[in-house]
Amino acid sequence: MMLTGAEILVKVLIERGVDTVFGYPGGTVLNIYDELYKNSDKIRHYTTCHEQGAAHAADGYARVTGKTGVVIATSGPGATNLVTGIANAYLDSTPLVAITGNVATTLLGKDSFQEVDISCVTMPITKHNYLVKDVAKLAGTAREAFDLASSGRPGPVLIDITKDVQMDVTQFEPESDFKPNHAEKPISLEKLEEAVRLISEAERPYIYCGGGVVSSNASSELVALADRIDAPVGLSIMGLTAVPYSHPRFLGMVGMHGLYAATKALYESDLIIAVGTRFSDRATGNKAEFSKGKKIIQIEIDPAEIGKNIGVNASIIGDVRCVLKKLVAMLQPQSRPVWSERVREIKNHPNNSLEMDSRLLTPQSVIQGAYLRMGDNAVATDVGQHQMWTAQYYQFKKPRSFVTSGGLGAMGFGMGAAIGACIGSGFKRTLLFTSDGSFHMNMNELATAVSGRLSLIVIVLNNSVLGMVRQWQTLFFDGRYSSTSLERQTDFVKLAEAFGARGMRAETNEEYEACLDEAFKCDTPVLIDCIIDKDEMVLPMIPPGGSINDIILR
Amino acid sequence: MQNQQFVVSLLVSNHAGVLTRVSSLFSRRSFNINSLTVGETEDPRLSRMTIVSWGDDYMKEQIVKQLQKLVDVKKVQLMQSERTVLRELMIVKIRIRKGELSEAMEAVNTFRASIVDLSPDSISIEVTGETSKLNAFLEYMRQYDIIEMCRTGPTAMGRGNYCLENE
Numbered sequence: 001m002m003l004t005g006a007e008i009l010v011k012v013l014i015e016r017g018v019d020t021v022f023g024y025p026g027g028t029v030l031n032i033y034d035e036l037y038k039n040s041d042k043i044r045h046y047t048t049c050h051e052q053g054a055a056h057a058a059d060g061y062a063r064v065t066g067k068t069g070v071v072i073a074t075s076g077p078g079a080t081n082l083v084t085g086i087a088n089a090y091l092d093s094t095p096l097v098a099i100t101g102n103v104a105t106t107l108l109g110k111d112s113f114q115e116v117d118i119s120c121v122t123m124p125i126t127k128h129n130y131l132v133k134d135v136a137k138l139a140g141t142a143r144e145a146f147d148l149a150s151s152g153r154p155g156p157v158l159i160d161i162t163k164d165v166q167m168d169v170t171q172f173e174p175e176s177d178f179k180p181n182h183a184e185k186p187i188s189l190e191k192l193e194e195a196v197r198l199i200s201e202a203e204r205p206y207i208y209c210g211g212g213v214v215s216s217n218a219s220s221e222l223v224a225l226a227d228r229i230d231a232p233v234g235l236s237i238m239g240l241t242a243v244p245y246s247h248p249r250f251l252g253m254v255g256m257h258g259l260y261a262a263t264k265a266l267y268e269s270d271l272i273i274a275v276g277t278r279f280s281d282r283a284t285g286n287k288a289e290f291s292k293g294k295k296i297i298q299i300e301i302d303p304a305e306i307g308k309n310i311g312v313n314a315s316i317i318g319d320v321r322c323v324l325k326k327l328v329a330m331l332q333p334q335s336r337p338v339w340s341e342r343v344r345e346i347k348n349h350p351n352n353s354l355e356m357d358s359r360l361l362t363p364q365s366v367i368q369g370a371y372l373r374m375g376d377n378a379v380a381t382d383v384g385q386h387q388m389w390t391a392q393y394y395q396f397k398k399p400r401s402f403v404t405s406g407g408l409g410a411m412g413f414g415m416g417a418a419i420g421a422c423i424g425s426g427f428k429r430t431l432l433f434t435s436d437g438s439f440h441m442n443m444n445e446l447a448t449a450v451s452g453r454l455s456l457i458v459i460v461l462n463n464s465v466l467g468m469v470r471q472w473q474t475l476f477f478d479g480r481y482s483s484t485s486l487e488r489q490t491d492f493v494k495l496a497e498a499f500g501a502r503g504m505r506a507e508t509n510e511e512y513e514a515c516l517d518e519a520f521k522c523d524t525p526v527l528i529d530c531i532i533d534k535d536e537m538v539l540p541m542i543p544p545g546g547s548i549n550d551i552i553l554r
Numbered sequence: 555m556q557n558q559q560f561v562v563s564l565l566v567s568n569h570a571g572v573l574t575r576v577s578s579l580f581s582r583r584s585f586n587i588n589s590l591t592v593g594e595t596e597d598p599r600l601s602r603m604t605i606v607s608w609g610d611d612y613m614k615e616q617i618v619k620q621l622q623k624l625v626d627v628k629k630v631q632l633m634q635s636e637r638t639v640l641r642e643l644m645i646v647k648i649r650i651r652k653g654e655l656s657e658a659m660e661a662v663n664t665f666r667a668s669i670v671d672l673s674p675d676s677i678s679i680e681v682t683g684e685t686s687k688l689n690a691f692l693e694y695m696r697q698y699d700i701i702e703m704c705r706t707g708p709t710a711m712g713r714g715n716y717c718l719e720n721e
Contacts, residue, residue, distance in 0.1 A: 123575060124582045128625040131571075148625065304619035307612070 005135045005166040006031035012142040014042050015178050018070050020061060020423060022046045022054040026074020027114060028101030031166040046423065046452060048416065049444035051078050055085020056416025059094045060403045061424035064378050066217065068095040068149050069420065075102045076114030080121065084410055086156045087125040091407025092238060093215060095154035097145050104164040105133045122158050129158035135168035153302040154215055187318040187326055194314045195297050196330050198271060204339045205231040206269035208254060211238025211406065212276015212301060212320045219243065219399045221324035222275060228328050230336045232343045234262035236283045237391055238406040245395035251347065255283035257388040257538050260553065261352040265343050267548040275299045276320040279309040280407065289547035299323050351553055354392055363389040363461055365509050366530045370431055370459060373520050376401055378421040379431045382414035382438030385467040388538040390433045412441030419445060422454045429455040436462040436486065443495070449525040450500040457519050458527040460492055463534040471537045496527035505529040557610055559588070561638065561710045562617060563718050564603040565629040568594055572626045576603065579624065585609065585617050589707025600628065604709045629718055637716045644688045644705035645670065647678045648698040658698065665691045676701060
């Protein structure tokens with residue numbers, strides 16, 4: 001059949017199983033939006049307040065569903081506003097297809113109105129991108145974009161479509177019986193055997209689990225490995241949720257603000273089995289100290305990650321889930337009573353306790369109070385101290401229930417991400433932990449949450465300062481609080497009400513509990529402004545480039 | 555780990571933007587680049603690039619692996635120097651005064667170079683060969699007044715059945 005480019009694009013979206021997209025209309029995507037209007041029974045479009053919010057929403061949606069997120073923006077400023085969102089998806093390996101319009105082919109390169117070469121801008125932050133200047137190539141390109149975004153190590157792909165291509169007509173062949181074909185690549189038996197040998201020789205193995213375990217849905221395989229070889233599990237921030245907090249082998253997050261036990265046991269191990277992780281500098285600290293006196297096996301889908309940040313003794317390339325399945329089948333059940341006892345000791349050590357003053361409204365009481373009422377629904381965060389506290393205190397139960405900006409550390413991620421997570425989880429109640437600093441960046445999206453009637457509870461840990469930067473200034477800059485003491489007079493309660501949401505404030509634990517009672521009765525957006533002490537620090541902390549010997553505990 | 559020079563050959567899609575993708579990868583990841591040559595192959599859908607780079611074993615490995623991740627890069631090969639023919643082309647334009655031409659011609663002949671342009675007060679000499687030969691020729695020519703010069707950077711091909719094939 002003969003179709004326009006815009007019609008073809010929407011057909012391919014439907015063909016690829018897309019039923020939800022996020023975006024913002026504009027001059028060069030009018031034709032696409034016209035098609036979305038005609039197909040609104042098949043694809044639901046959410047208009048955000050800003051394209052960045054749409055990109056983060058698509059990212060949050062992808063993380064909770066495991067599907068590819070889709071975001072649409074117009075040329076020029078629409079496209080450049082996506083950049084932070086695309087970079088975020090790139091650094092956290094989220095499958096995302098970003099679709100932008102561009103000026104007509106004849107106007108390209110003339111500095112036309114709202115023209116930006118977005119494929120060039122996004123080259124270092126996408127798996128791949130396309131500029132489509134010929135309608136005959138659109139269907140193939142769009143299909144390839146979806147395949148690329150979700151295959152191998154997932155990531156963002158951008159398709160920039162000129163306005164004339166959206167209007168031009170060409171023959172379109174539907175692919176009605178499309179099935180994702182992510183053929184499993186063979187896994188090297190030799191490499192598996194080498195890993196089996198290293199594991200069997202080890203006395204103190206330690207499993208270090210990253211985001212790849214979550215994205216390949218390998219939680220049960222990872223736990224099976226830990227059980228089979230009698231090893232504890234520490235996680236990167238992206239790995240959180242892969243193993244339930246309550247699991248006896250769970251030690252918590254590793255690294256700069258990781259739990260004492262997770263980092264201490266890692267340092268005492270003689271073998272690290274790293275699964276689906278790139279050994280970020282935030283997780284490893286001093287790389288020489290990190291790998292001293294131990295062997296490392298890396299299980300990873302992206303061959304370029306092997307040895308990129310940390311030298312390893314052995315590696316297995318492949319989908320983490322497939323590799324773990326094979327590996328577990330090849331391993332004899334092992335028991336390491338001495339090591340298990342030592343890990344228990346470390347876990348029960350007073351240093352591993354993170355108790356804050358229970359009489360005051362503290363980050364701990366705020367996070368735990370909400371946790372106790374939440375069940376296993378999705379939780380999003382912004383970036384900063386509140387994010388680390390959530391990673392430490394929130395007892396995640398289910399994979400894909402934590403949506404956070406790990407690699408990019410993008411303040412302003414939270415509102416969009418929480419919106420996407422809420423929609424992706426079938427409009428179930430979603431929590432966002434944010435802070436006065438982060439929330440100020442993209443609070444406009446509260447309007448999106450209100451118009452979408454989303455069951456979203458926004459908890460602002462409000463310390464009136466940029467807490468994480470201030471913490472560094474306290475520790476490393478002799479308390480010179482350059483530009484981190486905010487003299488803002490924003491009334492978050494009034495602000496929430498102005499957006500059409502409920503707003504509440506808590507300064508004590510009693511007030512907070514009352515707010516939660518109210519909030520959990522609402523099925524529309526609620527904001528709770530929680531006033532906390534500006535000098536509360538995220539501890540423990542291993543200073544950048546440090547090791548367990550440099551850990552600051554209190 | 556010691557730094558060493560090495561040559562990477564690539565088969566890439568022959569369309570706009572591919573050169574940018576490859577070169578921006580080098581700058582983004584702080585990979586070194588000495589020279590890059592590119593040209594269409596017998597299959598018009600593909601171009602072949604020869605990149606001369608330097609670094610330690612870690613960098614060498616990362617360059618190959620990161621290049622392999624680019625969708626437009628179809629094949630990456632680290633060329634084994636003893637099995638590879640490397641050739642570079644250089645053109646040097648020198649000022650020639652009366653009576654100097656025959657002496658310059660001697661150098662041209664010795665280096666198996668050729669004169670590609672002649673004017674009343676200058677000659678342009680083309681010389682092809684390995685980088686070391688071009689350097690030697692250039693060194694010799696410094697006794698003349700070099701007006702301008704250009705060189706392509708090496709291009710590489712494996713000997714015999716040592717081939718770069720699109721998989």
